[in-house]
Amino acid sequence: MRYQSTRGQAADLGFEEVLLAGLASDGGLYVPGHWPVMNAADIDRLRGADYPSVVTATMHRFIGDEISVPEFTRLVADSYAGFDHKAVAPLKQLDHDLWLMELFHGPTLAFKDYALQLVGRLFDRALTRRGEHLTIVGATSGDTGSAAIEACRTSARIDTFILFPKGRVSEVQRRQMTTAPGDNVHAIAVDGTFDDCQDMVKALFADAALKRELSLSAVNSINWARIAAQIAFYAFAISALGGPVSFAVPTGNFGNSYAAAAARWLGLPVAQVTIGANSNDALARLIATGTLERRAVTPTLSPSMDIQAPSNLERLLFELFGRSGEEVRSQMDEFRKTGKLALGKEAHAELKRLFAAHAVDDAATLQTMQSVLAESGELIDPHTAVAVAAARATARDQHSPTVVLATAHPAKFPDAVTRATKRHPDLPGRLADLLQRKERLTEMGKDLSALRSFLRSHARRAAA
Numbered sequence: 001m002r003y004q005s006t007r008g009q010a011a012d013l014g015f016e017e018v019l020l021a022g023l024a025s026d027g028g029l030y031v032p033g034h035w036p037v038m039n040a041a042d043i044d045r046l047r048g049a050d051y052p053s054v055v056t057a058t059m060h061r062f063i064g065d066e067i068s069v070p071e072f073t074r075l076v077a078d079s080y081a082g083f084d085h086k087a088v089a090p091l092k093q094l095d096h097d098l099w100l101m102e103l104f105h106g107p108t109l110a111f112k113d114y115a116l117q118l119v120g121r122l123f124d125r126a127l128t129r130r131g132e133h134l135t136i137v138g139a140t141s142g143d144t145g146s147a148a149i150e151a152c153r154t155s156a157r158i159d160t161f162i163l164f165p166k167g168r169v170s171e172v173q174r175r176q177m178t179t180a181p182g183d184n185v186h187a188i189a190v191d192g193t194f195d196d197c198q199d200m201v202k203a204l205f206a207d208a209a210l211k212r213e214l215s216l217s218a219v220n221s222i223n224w225a226r227i228a229a230q231i232a233f234y235a236f237a238i239s240a241l242g243g244p245v246s247f248a249v250p251t252g253n254f255g256n257s258y259a260a261a262a263a264r265w266l267g268l269p270v271a272q273v274t275i276g277a278n279s280n281d282a283l284a285r286l287i288a289t290g291t292l293e294r295r296a297v298t299p300t301l302s303p304s305m306d307i308q309a310p311s312n313l314e315r316l317l318f319e320l321f322g323r324s325g326e327e328v329r330s331q332m333d334e335f336r337k338t339g340k341l342a343l344g345k346e347a348h349a350e351l352k353r354l355f356a357a358h359a360v361d362d363a364a365t366l367q368t369m370q371s372v373l374a375e376s377g378e379l380i381d382p383h384t385a386v387a388v389a390a391a392r393a394t395a396r397d398q399h400s401p402t403v404v405l406a407t408a409h410p411a412k413f414p415d416a417v418t419r420a421t422k423r424h425p426d427l428p429g430r431l432a433d434l435l436q437r438k439e440r441l442t443e444m445g446k447d448l449s450a451l452r453s454f455l456r457s458h459a460r461r462a463a464a
Protein backbone atom coordinates (compact mmCIF):
# COMPACT_ATOMS: atom_id res chain seq x y z
CA MET A 1 0.00 0.00 0.00
CA ARG A 2 1.31 3.46 -0.95
CA TYR A 3 0.37 6.68 0.80
CA GLN A 4 0.09 10.22 -0.53
CA SER A 5 0.07 13.58 1.22
CA THR A 6 -3.17 15.57 1.43
CA ARG A 7 -1.23 18.57 0.11
CA GLY A 8 0.08 16.74 -2.93
CA GLN A 9 3.72 17.87 -2.75
CA ALA A 10 5.49 15.23 -0.64
CA ALA A 11 6.81 11.92 -1.97
CA ASP A 12 4.53 8.88 -1.80
CA LEU A 13 5.61 6.50 0.98
CA GLY A 14 4.95 2.95 2.15
CA PHE A 15 3.24 2.03 5.45
CA GLU A 16 6.38 1.84 7.62
CA GLU A 17 7.75 5.13 6.31
CA VAL A 18 4.41 6.81 6.98
CA LEU A 19 4.35 5.30 10.48
CA LEU A 20 7.74 6.81 11.30
CA ALA A 21 7.22 10.14 9.48
CA GLY A 22 3.92 11.23 11.09
CA LEU A 23 3.42 14.52 9.26
CA ALA A 24 4.29 14.73 5.53
CA SER A 25 7.17 17.02 4.50
CA ASP A 26 4.76 19.44 2.74
CA GLY A 27 2.81 19.90 5.98
CA GLY A 28 0.02 17.55 4.85
CA LEU A 29 -1.24 14.29 6.35
CA TYR A 30 -0.77 10.90 4.77
CA VAL A 31 -3.79 9.05 3.33
CA PRO A 32 -3.99 5.79 1.36
CA GLY A 33 -3.37 6.20 -2.38
CA HIS A 34 -6.61 4.27 -2.90
CA TRP A 35 -9.21 2.77 -0.57
CA PRO A 36 -9.00 -1.01 -0.32
CA VAL A 37 -12.45 -2.61 -0.48
CA MET A 38 -13.85 -5.50 1.53
CA ASN A 39 -16.46 -7.45 -0.41
CA ALA A 40 -19.57 -9.13 1.02
CA ALA A 41 -17.73 -12.41 1.63
CA ASP A 42 -14.90 -10.62 3.50
CA ILE A 43 -17.44 -8.87 5.71
CA ASP A 44 -19.39 -12.08 6.27
CA ARG A 45 -16.23 -13.77 7.51
CA LEU A 46 -15.96 -11.14 10.29
CA ARG A 47 -19.26 -12.26 11.85
CA GLY A 48 -18.73 -13.09 15.49
CA ALA A 49 -14.94 -12.75 15.20
CA ASP A 50 -12.95 -11.72 18.27
CA TYR A 51 -11.47 -8.22 18.51
CA PRO A 52 -7.86 -9.03 17.48
CA SER A 53 -9.11 -10.95 14.42
CA VAL A 54 -11.19 -7.95 13.34
CA VAL A 55 -8.19 -5.63 13.73
CA THR A 56 -6.04 -7.95 11.64
CA ALA A 57 -8.69 -8.40 8.93
CA THR A 58 -9.29 -4.66 8.51
CA MET A 59 -5.90 -3.06 9.23
CA HIS A 60 -3.68 -5.45 7.31
CA ARG A 61 -5.27 -4.18 4.08
CA PHE A 62 -3.61 -0.82 4.82
CA ILE A 63 -0.19 -2.42 5.37
CA GLY A 64 0.03 -4.79 2.44
CA ASP A 65 3.09 -6.96 1.97
CA GLU A 66 5.37 -4.94 4.29
CA ILE A 67 4.36 -7.18 7.22
CA SER A 68 3.21 -10.77 6.70
CA VAL A 69 -0.25 -11.74 7.97
CA PRO A 70 1.11 -14.25 10.53
CA GLU A 71 3.57 -11.71 11.96
CA PHE A 72 0.91 -8.98 12.07
CA THR A 73 -1.54 -11.38 13.72
CA ARG A 74 1.02 -11.99 16.50
CA LEU A 75 1.66 -8.25 16.98
CA VAL A 76 -2.07 -7.58 17.26
CA ALA A 77 -2.68 -10.46 19.67
CA ASP A 78 0.16 -9.21 21.87
CA SER A 79 -1.19 -5.61 21.79
CA TYR A 80 -4.54 -6.56 23.35
CA ALA A 81 -3.41 -9.46 25.57
CA GLY A 82 -3.05 -7.19 28.63
CA PHE A 83 -6.49 -5.55 28.34
CA ASP A 84 -8.71 -6.21 31.32
CA HIS A 85 -11.86 -7.39 29.55
CA LYS A 86 -11.95 -10.61 27.58
CA ALA A 87 -14.03 -9.04 24.81
CA VAL A 88 -11.48 -6.14 24.60
CA ALA A 89 -14.23 -3.75 23.37
CA PRO A 90 -17.44 -5.09 24.99
CA LEU A 91 -20.87 -3.90 23.86
CA LYS A 92 -23.45 -2.99 26.49
CA GLN A 93 -27.10 -2.30 25.78
CA LEU A 94 -28.59 0.97 27.10
CA ASP A 95 -31.93 0.92 25.30
CA HIS A 96 -33.61 -1.28 22.68
CA ASP A 97 -31.69 0.44 19.87
CA LEU A 98 -28.83 2.12 21.74
CA TRP A 99 -25.57 0.45 22.74
CA LEU A 100 -22.30 1.45 24.35
CA MET A 101 -19.01 0.12 23.04
CA GLU A 102 -16.56 0.24 25.95
CA LEU A 103 -13.18 1.34 24.68
CA PHE A 104 -11.57 1.84 28.07
CA HIS A 105 -10.22 -1.57 29.04
CA GLY A 106 -6.61 -0.79 28.10
CA PRO A 107 -3.79 0.29 30.45
CA THR A 108 -4.73 4.01 30.66
CA LEU A 109 -8.55 3.74 30.60
CA ALA A 110 -9.19 5.70 27.38
CA PHE A 111 -9.74 4.56 23.78
CA LYS A 112 -6.32 5.85 22.70
CA ASP A 113 -4.76 2.65 24.09
CA TYR A 114 -6.52 0.61 21.38
CA ALA A 115 -4.45 2.17 18.62
CA LEU A 116 -1.34 3.17 20.59
CA GLN A 117 -0.61 -0.25 22.11
CA LEU A 118 -0.33 -1.55 18.55
CA VAL A 119 1.46 1.53 17.20
CA GLY A 120 4.12 1.23 19.94
CA ARG A 121 4.80 -2.34 18.83
CA LEU A 122 4.90 -1.33 15.17
CA PHE A 123 7.41 1.41 16.05
CA ASP A 124 9.56 -1.06 17.96
CA ARG A 125 9.50 -3.53 15.06
CA ALA A 126 10.45 -0.85 12.51
CA LEU A 127 13.27 0.54 14.68
CA THR A 128 14.67 -2.92 15.41
CA ARG A 129 14.69 -3.72 11.69
CA ARG A 130 16.48 -0.45 10.97
CA GLY A 131 18.80 -0.52 13.98
CA GLU A 132 17.56 2.94 15.01
CA HIS A 133 16.45 4.79 18.14
CA LEU A 134 13.67 7.33 18.47
CA THR A 135 12.94 10.15 20.90
CA ILE A 136 9.21 10.74 21.23
CA VAL A 137 8.26 14.18 22.51
CA GLY A 138 4.66 15.25 22.98
CA ALA A 139 2.42 17.70 24.78
CA THR A 140 -0.76 16.42 26.39
CA SER A 141 -3.86 17.90 27.94
CA GLY A 142 -4.53 14.54 29.56
CA ASP A 143 -5.21 11.25 27.79
CA THR A 144 -2.67 11.05 24.97
CA GLY A 145 0.35 11.44 27.23
CA SER A 146 -0.27 8.44 29.42
CA ALA A 147 -1.37 6.29 26.46
CA ALA A 148 1.87 7.18 24.63
CA ILE A 149 3.97 6.42 27.72
CA GLU A 150 2.28 3.04 28.18
CA ALA A 151 2.68 2.25 24.47
CA CYS A 152 6.40 3.03 24.29
CA ARG A 153 7.84 2.28 27.73
CA THR A 154 8.61 -1.38 26.98
CA SER A 155 10.64 -0.54 23.86
CA ALA A 156 14.38 -0.34 24.44
CA ARG A 157 14.58 1.73 21.25
CA ILE A 158 12.28 4.56 22.31
CA ASP A 159 12.65 7.33 24.89
CA THR A 160 9.43 9.18 25.66
CA PHE A 161 9.12 12.73 27.02
CA ILE A 162 5.65 14.05 27.75
CA LEU A 163 4.97 17.66 28.70
CA PHE A 164 1.79 18.52 30.58
CA PRO A 165 0.51 21.75 32.14
CA LYS A 166 1.24 21.64 35.86
CA GLY A 167 -1.93 21.60 37.97
CA ARG A 168 -4.22 21.46 34.95
CA VAL A 169 -4.67 17.74 34.41
CA SER A 170 -6.74 15.53 36.74
CA GLU A 171 -4.94 13.66 39.52
CA VAL A 172 -5.68 10.31 37.85
CA GLN A 173 -4.32 11.59 34.53
CA ARG A 174 -1.15 12.97 36.18
CA ARG A 175 -0.47 9.82 38.15
CA GLN A 176 -0.90 7.65 35.08
CA MET A 177 2.03 9.57 33.59
CA THR A 178 4.20 9.99 36.67
CA THR A 179 3.99 6.46 38.08
CA ALA A 180 4.81 4.53 34.89
CA PRO A 181 7.93 2.42 35.43
CA GLY A 182 10.98 2.62 33.13
CA ASP A 183 13.98 4.95 32.91
CA ASN A 184 13.07 5.68 29.27
CA VAL A 185 9.87 7.57 30.13
CA HIS A 186 9.84 11.13 31.44
CA ALA A 187 6.82 13.13 32.62
CA ILE A 188 7.51 16.86 32.61
CA ALA A 189 5.22 19.27 34.47
CA VAL A 190 5.45 22.68 32.81
CA ASP A 191 4.55 25.82 34.71
CA GLY A 192 2.08 27.01 32.05
CA THR A 193 -0.90 26.02 29.94
CA PHE A 194 -1.39 23.20 27.44
CA ASP A 195 -0.76 25.72 24.65
CA ASP A 196 2.59 26.62 26.28
CA CYS A 197 3.53 22.92 26.31
CA GLN A 198 2.51 22.56 22.69
CA ASP A 199 4.49 25.66 21.70
CA MET A 200 7.62 24.23 23.36
CA VAL A 201 7.20 20.95 21.48
CA LYS A 202 6.61 22.76 18.18
CA ALA A 203 9.75 24.84 18.73
CA LEU A 204 11.77 21.65 19.30
CA PHE A 205 10.49 20.11 16.07
CA ALA A 206 11.29 23.32 14.18
CA ASP A 207 14.96 22.95 15.23
CA ALA A 208 16.16 20.73 12.37
CA ALA A 209 19.57 20.04 13.89
CA LEU A 210 18.12 18.93 17.22
CA LYS A 211 15.45 16.91 15.42
CA ARG A 212 18.20 14.98 13.64
CA GLU A 213 20.46 14.71 16.67
CA LEU A 214 17.72 13.15 18.82
CA SER A 215 15.62 11.51 16.06
CA LEU A 216 12.58 13.34 17.33
CA SER A 217 9.19 11.88 16.53
CA ALA A 218 5.56 12.30 17.58
CA VAL A 219 2.64 9.97 18.29
CA ASN A 220 -0.25 12.40 18.06
CA SER A 221 -3.41 11.59 16.17
CA ILE A 222 -2.09 12.75 12.82
CA ASN A 223 -0.28 9.40 12.62
CA TRP A 224 -2.00 7.30 9.96
CA ALA A 225 -1.41 4.00 11.80
CA ARG A 226 -3.60 5.22 14.67
CA ILE A 227 -6.47 5.90 12.27
CA ALA A 228 -6.03 2.52 10.56
CA ALA A 229 -6.19 0.72 13.93
CA GLN A 230 -9.38 2.60 14.90
CA ILE A 231 -11.33 1.45 11.83
CA ALA A 232 -11.65 -1.84 13.73
CA PHE A 233 -14.06 -0.23 16.26
CA TYR A 234 -16.69 0.03 13.54
CA ALA A 235 -16.00 -3.36 12.00
CA PHE A 236 -16.16 -5.03 15.42
CA ALA A 237 -19.58 -3.55 16.31
CA ILE A 238 -20.89 -4.61 12.90
CA SER A 239 -19.46 -8.11 13.33
CA ALA A 240 -21.08 -8.44 16.76
CA LEU A 241 -24.52 -6.92 16.06
CA GLY A 242 -24.83 -7.77 12.37
CA GLY A 243 -24.76 -4.74 10.05
CA PRO A 244 -25.79 -2.10 9.21
CA VAL A 245 -24.95 -0.19 12.39
CA SER A 246 -25.09 3.55 13.17
CA PHE A 247 -22.57 5.25 15.45
CA ALA A 248 -22.32 8.27 17.74
CA VAL A 249 -18.76 9.43 18.34
CA PRO A 250 -17.43 11.86 20.98
CA THR A 251 -15.23 14.01 18.80
CA GLY A 252 -12.20 16.23 19.39
CA ASN A 253 -9.37 15.97 16.87
CA PHE A 254 -11.70 14.07 14.49
CA GLY A 255 -9.55 10.92 14.39
CA ASN A 256 -12.30 8.53 15.46
CA SER A 257 -15.06 10.10 13.35
CA TYR A 258 -12.81 10.13 10.30
CA ALA A 259 -12.09 6.43 10.93
CA ALA A 260 -15.88 5.86 10.74
CA ALA A 261 -15.92 7.40 7.26
CA ALA A 262 -12.88 5.29 6.34
CA ALA A 263 -14.75 2.17 7.50
CA ARG A 264 -17.55 3.07 5.11
CA TRP A 265 -15.10 3.60 2.22
CA LEU A 266 -13.67 0.19 3.07
CA GLY A 267 -17.12 -1.22 2.28
CA LEU A 268 -18.43 -1.82 5.81
CA PRO A 269 -22.17 -1.28 6.40
CA VAL A 270 -21.80 1.87 8.53
CA ALA A 271 -25.22 3.58 8.49
CA GLN A 272 -25.44 6.98 10.17
CA VAL A 273 -22.47 8.62 11.92
CA THR A 274 -23.30 11.32 14.49
CA ILE A 275 -20.54 13.55 15.76
CA GLY A 276 -20.95 14.49 19.42
CA ALA A 277 -19.25 17.81 20.20
CA ASN A 278 -19.05 19.77 23.45
CA SER A 279 -19.28 23.59 23.49
CA ASN A 280 -16.22 23.65 21.23
CA ASP A 281 -18.48 23.05 18.26
CA ALA A 282 -16.40 23.98 15.19
CA LEU A 283 -17.29 20.70 13.43
CA ALA A 284 -21.00 20.90 14.22
CA ARG A 285 -21.04 24.44 12.80
CA LEU A 286 -19.14 23.29 9.71
CA ILE A 287 -21.73 20.57 9.07
CA ALA A 288 -24.64 22.94 9.65
CA THR A 289 -23.34 25.90 7.64
CA GLY A 290 -20.54 24.67 5.35
CA THR A 291 -18.09 27.10 6.99
CA LEU A 292 -15.27 26.25 9.39
CA GLU A 293 -14.46 29.12 11.70
CA ARG A 294 -11.69 29.27 14.27
CA ARG A 295 -12.88 30.39 17.71
CA ALA A 296 -11.26 30.44 21.14
CA VAL A 297 -11.30 27.13 23.04
CA THR A 298 -13.67 26.94 26.05
CA PRO A 299 -12.72 24.55 28.87
CA THR A 300 -15.46 21.93 29.45
CA LEU A 301 -16.12 18.77 31.48
CA SER A 302 -14.90 16.75 28.47
CA PRO A 303 -11.37 18.20 28.16
CA SER A 304 -10.11 15.71 25.56
CA MET A 305 -12.59 17.28 23.14
CA ASP A 306 -11.68 20.92 23.83
CA ILE A 307 -10.42 21.53 20.29
CA GLN A 308 -11.55 24.05 17.68
CA ALA A 309 -9.25 23.20 14.75
CA PRO A 310 -9.43 19.39 14.49
CA SER A 311 -6.32 18.20 12.67
CA ASN A 312 -7.78 15.11 10.99
CA LEU A 313 -10.37 17.23 9.21
CA GLU A 314 -7.74 17.79 6.52
CA ARG A 315 -7.97 14.11 5.60
CA LEU A 316 -11.71 14.42 5.05
CA LEU A 317 -11.32 17.66 3.07
CA PHE A 318 -8.98 15.78 0.73
CA GLU A 319 -11.84 13.40 -0.12
CA LEU A 320 -14.47 16.17 -0.27
CA PHE A 321 -12.28 18.10 -2.74
CA GLY A 322 -12.01 15.11 -5.07
CA ARG A 323 -8.53 14.14 -3.76
CA SER A 324 -6.99 17.37 -5.02
CA GLY A 325 -3.87 18.22 -3.03
CA GLU A 326 -3.80 21.64 -4.66
CA GLU A 327 -7.31 22.46 -3.45
CA VAL A 328 -6.49 21.28 0.11
CA ARG A 329 -3.31 23.37 0.09
CA SER A 330 -5.06 26.56 -0.94
CA GLN A 331 -7.97 26.04 1.49
CA MET A 332 -5.64 25.31 4.43
CA ASP A 333 -3.64 28.40 3.50
CA GLU A 334 -6.82 30.44 3.54
CA PHE A 335 -7.78 28.98 6.92
CA ARG A 336 -4.38 29.78 8.39
CA LYS A 337 -4.55 33.38 7.16
CA THR A 338 -8.19 34.22 7.87
CA GLY A 339 -9.34 31.61 10.42
CA LYS A 340 -12.14 30.69 7.98
CA LEU A 341 -12.73 28.00 5.40
CA ALA A 342 -15.87 27.78 3.26
CA LEU A 343 -16.87 24.51 1.55
CA GLY A 344 -18.43 24.68 -1.90
CA LYS A 345 -22.01 23.53 -2.32
CA GLU A 346 -21.12 20.03 -3.50
CA ALA A 347 -18.52 19.38 -0.79
CA HIS A 348 -20.94 20.62 1.88
CA ALA A 349 -23.70 18.33 0.58
CA GLU A 350 -21.32 15.35 0.60
CA LEU A 351 -20.20 16.21 4.17
CA LYS A 352 -23.85 16.18 5.27
CA ARG A 353 -24.35 12.79 3.67
CA LEU A 354 -21.39 11.46 5.67
CA PHE A 355 -22.08 12.98 9.11
CA ALA A 356 -24.76 14.33 11.40
CA ALA A 357 -23.58 16.41 14.36
CA HIS A 358 -24.89 17.82 17.59
CA ALA A 359 -23.20 20.07 20.17
CA VAL A 360 -23.86 19.46 23.87
CA ASP A 361 -23.06 21.85 26.74
CA ASP A 362 -21.83 20.90 30.24
CA ALA A 363 -25.32 21.05 31.77
CA ALA A 364 -26.67 18.55 29.22
CA THR A 365 -23.55 16.39 29.72
CA LEU A 366 -24.18 16.16 33.49
CA GLN A 367 -27.89 15.54 32.93
CA THR A 368 -27.08 12.70 30.50
CA MET A 369 -24.69 10.98 32.95
CA GLN A 370 -27.48 11.10 35.51
CA SER A 371 -30.24 9.81 33.20
CA VAL A 372 -28.10 6.96 31.82
CA LEU A 373 -27.41 5.81 35.39
CA ALA A 374 -31.11 6.05 36.28
CA GLU A 375 -32.29 4.23 33.15
CA SER A 376 -29.67 1.50 32.79
CA GLY A 377 -27.45 1.45 35.87
CA GLU A 378 -24.34 2.42 33.88
CA LEU A 379 -21.88 5.07 35.01
CA ILE A 380 -20.50 6.86 31.95
CA ASP A 381 -17.73 9.43 31.63
CA PRO A 382 -18.41 12.99 30.38
CA HIS A 383 -16.99 12.37 26.87
CA THR A 384 -19.24 9.35 26.38
CA ALA A 385 -22.17 11.36 27.76
CA VAL A 386 -21.69 14.00 25.05
CA ALA A 387 -22.12 11.33 22.38
CA VAL A 388 -25.12 9.71 24.10
CA ALA A 389 -26.78 13.14 24.28
CA ALA A 390 -25.94 13.79 20.61
CA ALA A 391 -27.41 10.41 19.58
CA ARG A 392 -30.60 11.11 21.52
CA ALA A 393 -30.94 14.58 19.95
CA THR A 394 -30.51 13.37 16.37
CA ALA A 395 -33.25 11.98 14.12
CA ARG A 396 -31.93 8.44 14.02
CA ASP A 397 -31.86 5.89 11.27
CA GLN A 398 -34.79 3.56 12.06
CA HIS A 399 -33.26 0.46 10.51
CA SER A 400 -30.02 0.16 12.45
CA PRO A 401 -29.01 0.10 16.12
CA THR A 402 -26.81 2.99 17.28
CA VAL A 403 -23.52 2.25 19.01
CA VAL A 404 -22.00 5.04 21.12
CA LEU A 405 -18.22 4.91 21.44
CA ALA A 406 -17.49 5.03 25.19
CA THR A 407 -14.06 6.63 24.97
CA ALA A 408 -13.03 6.81 28.64
CA HIS A 409 -13.62 4.96 31.91
CA PRO A 410 -15.76 6.98 34.35
CA ALA A 411 -13.00 6.72 36.99
CA LYS A 412 -10.75 8.81 34.78
CA PHE A 413 -13.05 11.81 35.39
CA PRO A 414 -14.30 11.20 38.95
CA ASP A 415 -15.18 14.84 39.73
CA ALA A 416 -17.66 15.26 36.87
CA VAL A 417 -19.13 11.78 37.39
CA THR A 418 -19.63 12.34 41.11
CA ARG A 419 -21.13 15.77 40.52
CA ALA A 420 -23.68 14.33 38.06
CA THR A 421 -24.56 11.07 39.78
CA LYS A 422 -23.53 11.40 43.47
CA ARG A 423 -21.62 8.17 42.94
CA HIS A 424 -17.87 7.86 43.06
CA PRO A 425 -16.55 5.70 40.19
CA ASP A 426 -13.97 3.13 41.33
CA LEU A 427 -10.73 2.55 39.47
CA PRO A 428 -10.39 -0.98 38.05
CA GLY A 429 -8.51 -3.44 40.28
CA ARG A 430 -5.13 -3.22 38.59
CA LEU A 431 -5.09 0.57 39.17
CA ALA A 432 -6.70 0.51 42.60
CA ASP A 433 -3.43 1.60 44.27
CA LEU A 434 -2.72 4.36 41.71
CA LEU A 435 -3.20 7.10 44.30
CA GLN A 436 -0.58 5.48 46.57
CA ARG A 437 2.08 4.81 43.94
CA LYS A 438 5.29 6.79 44.02
CA GLU A 439 5.39 9.64 41.52
CA ARG A 440 8.41 10.58 39.45
CA LEU A 441 8.37 13.82 37.49
CA THR A 442 10.47 16.77 36.43
CA GLU A 443 9.20 20.30 36.92
CA MET A 444 10.16 23.01 34.49
CA GLY A 445 9.29 26.59 33.58
CA LYS A 446 8.35 27.69 30.06
CA ASP A 447 12.03 27.42 29.25
CA LEU A 448 13.02 25.97 25.92
CA SER A 449 16.74 25.80 26.67
CA ALA A 450 16.06 23.91 29.92
CA LEU A 451 13.93 21.44 27.95
CA ARG A 452 16.65 21.06 25.33
CA SER A 453 19.32 20.26 27.86
CA PHE A 454 17.01 17.88 29.73
CA LEU A 455 16.40 15.97 26.50
CA ARG A 456 20.10 15.90 25.64
CA SER A 457 21.05 14.54 29.04
CA HIS A 458 18.27 11.91 29.22
CA ALA A 459 17.65 10.66 25.67
CA ARG A 460 19.76 7.59 24.93
CA ARG A 461 19.80 8.57 21.27
CA ALA A 462 21.93 11.59 22.22
CA ALA A 463 24.58 9.31 23.71
CA ALA A 464 24.47 6.90 20.75
Ligand SMILES: *Cc1c(COP(=O)(O)O)cnc(C)c1O
Binds near residue numbers: 111144251252255305
Ligand atom coordinates in the same frame (compact mmCIF):
# COMPACT_ATOMS: atom_id res chain seq x y z
C1 LIG B 1 -9.01 11.79 22.50
C2 LIG B 1 -10.36 11.63 23.08
C3 LIG B 1 -11.53 11.97 22.37
C4 LIG B 1 -11.49 12.62 21.01
O1 LIG B 1 -11.16 11.72 19.99
P1 LIG B 1 -10.70 12.25 18.55
O2 LIG B 1 -10.34 11.03 17.79
O3 LIG B 1 -9.54 13.17 18.79
O4 LIG B 1 -11.87 12.97 17.95
C5 LIG B 1 -12.75 11.68 22.95
N1 LIG B 1 -12.83 11.15 24.19
C6 LIG B 1 -11.74 10.84 24.91
C7 LIG B 1 -11.90 10.27 26.27
C8 LIG B 1 -10.46 11.05 24.38
O5 LIG B 1 -9.37 10.73 25.12
